[in-house]
Amino acid sequence: MQIENVNVEFDADGFMVNPALWSEEIARALAGQEGIAEMSENHWKIVNFIRAYWKENDLAPPVRLICQELGVSIREIYKLFTAGPARGACRIAGLPKPDGCV
Amino acid sequence: MEPRCIYLDNAATTFPKPCEVHDFVSLFYRECGVNPGRTGCDLALRAEQMIHNTRKKLTRFFNASLLAAGKEKDPNRLVFTMNATMSLNLVVNGTVGPGDHVVTTMVEHNSVIRPVNHKVREGAEATFVKPDAEGYVDPAEIRKAIKKNTKLVIVNHGSNVSGVVQDLKAIGAVCAEAGVPFAVDSAQTAGVIPIDMPECNISFLTFTGHKALFGPTGSGGICVADDADIRITLVGGTGVRSAHPYHLEEYPYRLEAGTLNMMGIAGLSAGLDWIENRGLASIHAHEMKLLKMLQDGFAQIKGVTMWGTTKLDQRVATLSVSLANYDAADVGTILDVEYGILTRTGLHCAPLIHEHYGTAPRGTIRFSIGPFNTEEHIQAAIKAMAEIAADRPA
Numbered sequence: 424m425q426i427e428n429v430n431v432e433f434d435a436d437g438f439m440v441n442p443a444l445w446s447e448e449i450a451r452a453l454a455g456q457e458g459i460a461e462m463s464e465n466h467w468k469i470v471n472f473i474r475a476y477w478k479e480n481d482l483a484p485p486v487r488l489i490c491q492e493l494g495v496s497i498r499e500i501y502k503l504f505t506a507g508p509a510r511g512a513c514r515i516a517g518l519p520k521p522d523g524c525v
Numbered sequence: 526m527e528p529r530c531i532y533l534d535n536a537a538t539t540f541p542k543p544c545e546v547h548d549f550v551s552l553f554y555r556e557c558g559v560n561p562g563r564t565g566c567d568l569a570l571r572a573e574q575m576i577h578n579t580r581k582k583l584t585r586f587f588n589a590s591l592l593a594a595g596k597e598k599d600p601n602r603l604v605f606t607m608n609a610t611m612s613l614n615l616v617v618n619g620t621v622g623p624g625d626h627v628v629t630t631m632v633e634h635n636s637v638i639r640p641v642n643h644k645v646r647e648g649a650e651a652t653f654v655k656p657d658a659e660g661y662v663d664p665a666e667i668r669k670a671i672k673k674n675t676k677l678v679i680v681n682h683g684s685n686v687s688g689v690v691q692d693l694k695a696i697g698a699v700c701a702e703a704g705v706p707f708a709v710d711s712a713q714t715a716g717v718i719p720i721d722m723p724e725c726n727i728s729f730l731t732f733t734g735h736k737a738l739f740g741p742t743g744s745g746g747i748c749v750a751d752d753a754d755i756r757i758t759l760v761g762g763t764g765v766r767s768a769h770p771y772h773l774e775e776y777p778y779r780l781e782a783g784t785l786n787m788m789g790i791a792g793l794s795a796g797l798d799w800i801e802n803r804g805l806a807s808i809h810a811h812e813m814k815l816l817k818m819l820q821d822g823f824a825q826i827k828g829v830t831m832w833g834t835t836k837l838d839q840r841v842a843t844l845s846v847s848l849a850n851y852d853a854a855d856v857g858t859i860l861d862v863e864y865g866i867l868t869r870t871g872l873h874c875a876p877l878i879h880e881h882y883g884t885a886p887r888g889t890i891r892f893s894i895g896p897f898n899t900e901e902h903i904q905a906a907i908k909a910m911a912e913i914a915a916d917r918p919a
Contacts (some may be wrong), residue, residue: 486862497862498916507855 426452436510438520445474445517453515457506466503466515468493473508473516483513483521530865531902535895536685536713536843537869538735538742542796546739549795550788560784562764572787576605579794580777586797587730587748590721598751604780605790608745609712610636612731615747615780616708617641617677619755620729623648625676628705630654630662631877632681632689637710638877641679650674653877659834660689660878668699675705682720683713686875686891687833687882688816688843690718697726706753712736713841716800717809728753734789737808737895739796744789747780755780803896812842812894815903819844819892822907828914832882832889845873845882845889848910850917853890856910860890864909868892 424431427448432440437456439445450470454462462470472493476484486508490497497508504511509521532540553575561572580600588598606612617640621627627641631653641651652670656662667678678700683690693709700707706728711720715730716737722730727750734744749755760772761782773779800808817837823829828849834840848856857870871888872879879885892906 486858490862497859501855501859507852507858509854509858510852 424452434520436520438514439517440519442477442517442519449517450515453517457504457511457515459504459515463503465495465499469495469500469503469508469512470516473513473518477516477518483509483518530861530867531898531905532867533892533894533898533902533906534867534869535898536736536841536873536891536893539737539739539895541897542739542741542792543799545799546741546792546795550741550792553791554788558787560764561787575794576785576787576790579790579797580605582794582797583732583746584748587715587720587732588722589719590724599776601776602749602751604747604749604777605785606745606747606780607743607786608735609710609731609733612733612745612747613637613679613708613710614640615758616729616731616755617644617679618758619780620677620706620708621649622676624674626650626652626672626674628652628654628667628670628675628678630656630680630691631881632656632660632662632684632686632691633679633875633877634681634685634710634712635874635876636712637679637681638875656689656878656881659836660684660687660881661834661839662691662696664692664695664699667696668703671699671703671705675703677708678705679708679710681710681713683711683718683841683843684833684875684878685713685843685893686845686873686878686889688713688841688893689834690714690839690841692839693720693725693727697724700728701726713843716796717805717812717841719805722748722750729755734793734796737800738793739799740793741789743786744793749776749780808896809841811896812898813837813840815894815898815900816840816842816844818900818903819894819906822903823910826907826911826914828917829910832884842894843891844893845884845891846910847884847889848914848917851913853888856890856913859913860906860909864905866906866909 500508513521557568557571559568561576580603584598584600584603585592591598613636621644645651654666654670697707708729709727710731712733715732730748734740735742757772759782763773763778820835830847832845853870857868860866860868869891
């Protein structure tokens with residue numbers, strides 16, 4: 424996929440193959456795929472927190488930590504990212520697919 | 526000890542462990558944490574004695590009919606491994622080669638599916654027997670699948686997805702009649718359902734230590750019947766006969782290489798004592814009472830589908846469900862973050878049974894009950910699922 428003159432590759436689940444290529448433009452494009460017409464301040468707050476945590480820890484943050492640190496409830500996260508914190512917010516934040524038992 | 530969450534993921538590992546297990550592991554390792562059997566010093570001998578006693582206890586635990594008949598099975602044929610997966614790898618790799626055939630089932634965990642598939646890639650053949658709609662395997666189907674070159678039948682005793690428990694006695698009889706070694710994966714049942722190797726004609730009983738046997742993670746083993754053998758596939762130090770250029774043929778060294786997980790084995794020993802004190806039947810009855818309560822509660826919630834079976838016999842206390850209009854992973858996240866209820870979602874490393882139930886590729890929400898769960902925990906889980914269901918997206 425070509426975004427802002429950058430060739431961005433995705434895995435079979437739609438997660439970025441090379442998270443280093445992430446940009447806000449790419450986030451907006453991925454958000455569009457999730458049905459988010461415009462990234463609000465709350466969307467960015469969550470995406471930026473996830474990205475910062477991942478850069479520091481090489482892991483997606485625990486969802487409970489996102490809620491505690493940003494003062495949002497899990498249901499608010501689902502309202503903002505209907506695909507949820509992992510398949511929605513983490514994907515938009517350019518993280519590799521979080522591990523899970525699927 | 527009470528965890529701060531409501532833990533309903535006991536099929537993954539039991540939590541918490543009994544205090545007696547923590548206490549014994551800590552005490553034994555502090556007082557006797559030397560390399561067992563590697564020297565003649567008293568501490569090493571004490572460590573070796575604890576390990577040997579645990580072999581004995583486990584051997585008796587899995588061979589009750591022999592004990593009742595006043596016979597003692599050789600405890601050295603009880604070998605320790607890191608977990609059920611390692612045990613199953615040793616069994617499959619040590620009994621099946623190119624050109625051989627394996628019979629197994631669609632109920633299996635990847636701890637069987639993958640070792641078997643790797644053997645197929647190396648030139649073996651495999652048949653994955655299909656269970657009935659609930660997940661129970663018909664022993665007659667096992668019989669039909671056995672061929673002249675079948676070298677192993679390997680069956681999951683209790684499903685980690687739906688809790689269905691297979692009839693080992695009937696399957697074992699089929700294997701004995703056909704003269705094929707019978708391996709059992711008891712990861713979900715050892716410690717909650719009695720398993721008698723001679724009665725079920727089991728050749729290789731594989732187990733994990735950290736589930737219903739209440740040992741720590743990193744502990745497990747195989748009990749090998751007297752008339753069965755596993756080829757050596759793991760070689761190295763045994764602490765004895767060091768000048769011998771090859772790995773030792775005799776048990777337990779045959780299947781053990783390197784220093785054993787002494788803390789894990791100490792925990793297993795204490796876990797077995799705890800089970801004996803509380804009573805295996807009493808543990809199972811408690812868990813099944815709570816499972817019934819959970820199933821009855823979920824049956825009242827619109828949108829909840831319970832997969833596999835809701836039978837309460839031939840079962841362990843594991844239940845997989847889905848919720849209409851929700852992805853399983855999302856329900857698990859909400860249960861965790863909003864309600865503090867820990868479950869396991871997805872395919873549970875058992876993709877074939879999910880395909881069979883029609884719950885692949887996203888899987889289910891699995892609730893698995895342990896001895897420390899209470900009626901209050903189950904009521905909280907039912908209430909949480911009802912609230913999530915009521916709030917479901919269109």
